[in-house]
Amino acid sequence: MPHPLLEKHRATLESALDAIATRGYWSAFPEMPSPKLYGEAAPDEGKRAFEAHLGKPFELGQPGQTGWHGGESSPYGVALDVRYPVCDPETLIAAGLEAMKGWQAAGADGRTGICLEILQRLNKQSFEIAHAVMMTTGQGWMMAFQAGGPHAQDRGLEAVTYAWREQSFVPAETTWEKPQGKNPALVMKKHFQIVGRGVGLVIGCGTFPTWNTYPGLFAALATGNAVIVKAHSNAILPAAITVRTIRTVLAENGIDPNLVSLCVATQRSVTQALATHPAVQSVDFTGSNVFGQWLIDNCRQAQVYAELAGVNNIVIDSTDSYKAMLGNLAFTLSLYSGQMCTTSQAIFVPAGGIDTEDGHKSYDEVCADLARAVERFLSKPEVAHAVLGAIQSADTAERIDIANSGALGKVVLASQKLDNPEFPGAKVRTPVLLACDAADEKAYMEERFGPISFIVKVADTAAGIALSERVVRTHGALTVGLYSTRQDVIDAMTEATWRGKVALSINLTGGVFVNQSAAFSDYHGTGGNPSANASYSDSAFVANRFRVVQRRYHV
Amino acid sequence: MPHPLLEKHRATLESALDAIATRGYWSAFPEMPSPKLYGEAAPDEGKRAFEAHLGKPFELGQPGQTGWHGGESSPYGVALDVRYPVCDPETLIAAGLEAMKGWQAAGADGRTGICLEILQRLNKQSFEIAHAVMMTTGQGWMMAFQAGGPHAQDRGLEAVTYAWREQSFVPAETTWEKPQGKNPALVMKKHFQIVGRGVGLVIGCGTFPTWNTYPGLFAALATGNAVIVKAHSNAILPAAITVRTIRTVLAENGIDPNLVSLCVATQRSVTQALATHPAVQSVDFTGSNVFGQWLIDNCRQAQVYAELAGVNNIVIDSTDSYKAMLGNLAFTLSLYSGQMCTTSQAIFVPAGGIDTEDGHKSYDEVCADLARAVERFLSKPEVAHAVLGAIQSADTAERIDIANSGALGKVVLASQKLDNPEFPGAKVRTPVLLACDAADEKAYMEERFGPISFIVKVADTAAGIALSERVVRTHGALTVGLYSTRQDVIDAMTEATWRGKVALSINLTGGVFVNQSAAFSDYHGTGGNPSANASYSDSAFVANRFRVVQRRYHV
Known part of the structure; x- marks a missing residue:
């Protein structure tokens, strides 16, 4: 029996699978902030939801909380004053590893179904997230809505789709029957278990806190890993909203919500210790060459997917x-x-x-x-x-x-x-x-x-x-x-x-621009020059995030 | 029009694709050294072909040759006295990069067809290669034939099959048509070019010079890269025979044979310089922890696929x-x-x-x-x-x-x-x-x-x-x-x-043994513990060996 959420979202998944195979135009989430598409009440509700965060502590219910930290400064000069839970990184890691057991047991179809549900729920929050993105990054409203909302969700879905495709290639079990001439065949039953590699650390950037975060977040999550989102110190709110929604959907579906947590670090040394922790097996990073190269040089225990600077x-x-x-x-x-x-x-x-x-x-x-x-x-x-x-x-x-x-x-x-x-x-x-x-x-x-x-x-x-x-x-x-x-x-x-x-x-002369990259069609980065060592999204972005553990016995 | 060699071997490829999807029993190459399967003359011809190498220089026609080196010592006490071309590594790298142009132009179907042809030709040399493996490694005859010949070929084919599957997911081109409400749609033509990453260095081991070499060799080759095979100093002959056959088949098909070359290094420093060369983008290694860890620590420019020691x-x-x-x-x-x-x-x-x-x-x-x-x-x-x-x-x-x-x-x-x-x-x-x-x-x-x-x-x-x-x-x-x-x-x-x-x-009590790993069914290594950071063979073993470069324009 496939997971009910996989069934619920199967049409979306099928379309997304077709899209990554053909890489023509396709999008799961409408890019226009239109009440007709998102509901008449959506713009106002989203704005109010955003405003309700301001000046308050942002509760996440994470373990190991030691305090609160905020301090985002809006490029628009708007007071934000949101405070986020500061949690002991070791506690977050331990809780994430513990939660991976149930996540592994959910199987690729359960994980995929739940990820699709999360993305749909995030889509419903697009106005709220758009305001959070706009006010923390300085993006204009339309970009904040599109890139911060549906385009980011599309990129997350793209990663989930690649992850599903690769995982679906691994049969759960097989019967191996080797002929032995006139003698009876050798027969073995074999089981192939997909296991996540450990904790995936996703380090966000200050300009695109969802668009550049969702691919790594959902690639790591869908392939069976726990995820810690280390938001940029000036763009925490969009990440916090995202993490809260993920934790809610996980809990609704019987998965320990500590699988995904937000890390708010007041010092770079905390991020460095996290990134080099033996349990952290992947690091997704968007940002400067200096810290990106530090991660590549020092996170030897992890696969680092880094988008760095370039000269376009x-x-x-x-x-x-x-x-x-x-x-x-x-x-x-x-x-x-x-x-x-x-x-x-x-x-x-x-x-x-x-x-x-x-x-x-x-x-x-x-x-x-x-x-x-x-x-x-x-x-x-x-x-x-x-x-x-x-x-x-x-x-x-x-x-x-x-x-x-x-x-x-x-x-x-x-x-x-x-x-x-x-x-x-x-x-x-x-x-x-x-x-x-x-x-x-x-x-x-x-x-x-x-x-x-x-x-x-x-x-x-x-x-x-x-x-x-x-x-x-x-x-x-x-x-x-x-x-x-x-x-x-x-x-x-x-x-x-x-x-x-x-x-x-x-020869771009019309309504497409060199700096635009459309999910499901344009590969963002190739992974083949110093600006990025990976692409959003392709098989290479997901295939190395899980392992297959087999067992075999005679029948 | 698909490449004629892809058409020739399509049935094999289809069966191999089915095998990696189901991971039941399948093999392309018969494991029994039987004249009925390999031809009545095959055993004698293979033995003579092996003996013809002894005491002679092994010509490869590679560029940059500076001398000859041999010195393999047979565990069976048999005199070998084969000498191999020593070539300037920079020349081999430059020649390999130059040859990549034509290899890229061949496309995934051309590369796959030619790799399948190479494997079939290697299979016909199984007796010759078995003698070479036996006499350099000390394996018994049956193991040398099976593991050195058909099983190694199966592992090579497995890598080619995974490589083909991943590459076949990348469409050569697409038309992207984005609706614009009442306005005409935005329409773009996009092309997606698969490009190899650079030179793949494959470092062989002294005990299984083909079985542990073919997966990396064929994974790198099929995905568009040049390959330099650095054989173990005591097991050069099986690698040299392999490289010569590859070069022959490449040349027959209009591909510059310098795409694949043999590196015989008399000093470890030569291998180290090669492994850290900026043009070397992947290193496949089987061997000791000491050198393996050196490669992982120092080959920062390359993806390292390492099989190291363990305690089974x-x-x-x-x-x-x-x-x-x-x-x-x-x-x-x-x-x-x-x-x-x-x-x-x-x-x-x-x-x-x-x-x-x-x-x-x-x-x-x-x-x-x-x-x-x-x-x-x-x-x-x-x-x-x-x-x-x-x-x-x-x-x-x-x-x-x-x-x-x-x-x-x-x-x-x-x-x-x-x-x-x-x-x-x-x-x-x-x-x-x-x-x-x-x-x-x-x-x-x-x-x-x-x-x-x-x-x-x-x-x-x-x-x-x-x-x-x-x-x-x-x-x-x-x-x-x-x-x-x-x-x-x-x-x-x-x-x-x-x-x-x-x-x-x-509970293995019959004709299957814990130390046996069958291509197309058993994943060899998981990549998830210190004994190996990759598996033979899965998507992760191939997906990161090529890049997709796109171009787009309005139509």
């Missing part, structure tokens, strides 16, 4: 849609003030300029036109605030100031501070565009997270492609783009991305 | 087939003089003895009866030589001498030197059985590779199960066994193996 870039060779290209790039550079791991930082333009349907454009014209396109796109304040959101961290604000000062290159477009009438305390900055030479590698060849981009003058298109490849191979990139009307250029860039192992978007 | 063990609680149990254990302890990574080293017997159908047997009786069973089994010289083979390394011989001296425990059965009339120079040793207390952990709780086993006196069955689990978790094991007539004991041991993540064989 675009080569512009030529276009037959100059204005549309500029508009597309303007949106990409502005969205969430460039605080996405997929935002383009370096744009390689030939010194001799580019051919367009509007005639030849010199390098300087391209710089000026792109600056103007960004300015024009952000000229309406309501559009600007909706797209830009707010600056998540003081470090990013400082980087913008440095770029604005001209220290990194000629300022083609200066970043401006905007006042958000709805949130007077919001830190809003428009993008800064810099022009520099290919030789100024120190300027553009390290990640400068935030709305800071370089229009880099390269000798010609071939040099731009070669430079793009070198940047990808040495510094990493999650995305690269190309604009060209020439097939030989497209082919050369394609081959460069095969060597550099990076996803390529070609 | 058996708990005896009770039996209803005492004689058959002893006979089964006698075979296990004698086979290839215990020089298998799966041979049981520690046998846990309750101090109060065990219940059998022949009455209660005291601990001392069990020791004496097992010693007698081994003696009796080896009493016929022709059986003894066929089963024992010869001692592969001087280190193993030395370990036997130490055990024989009584330094590690009370000698219940002393190892004896036997003369092999067919091979006067063969180093033949019978097993040594020692009795010791559970407290004598220093004696039995580290791997003592070779025919050295301990009958360890434990307080009771529960203590034996707990000790087994502790040994598995701290020192690792590829196999554990249990003899018991009581279901509660079987259940307790089963749960212990879930925690320790080790394969369990229960």
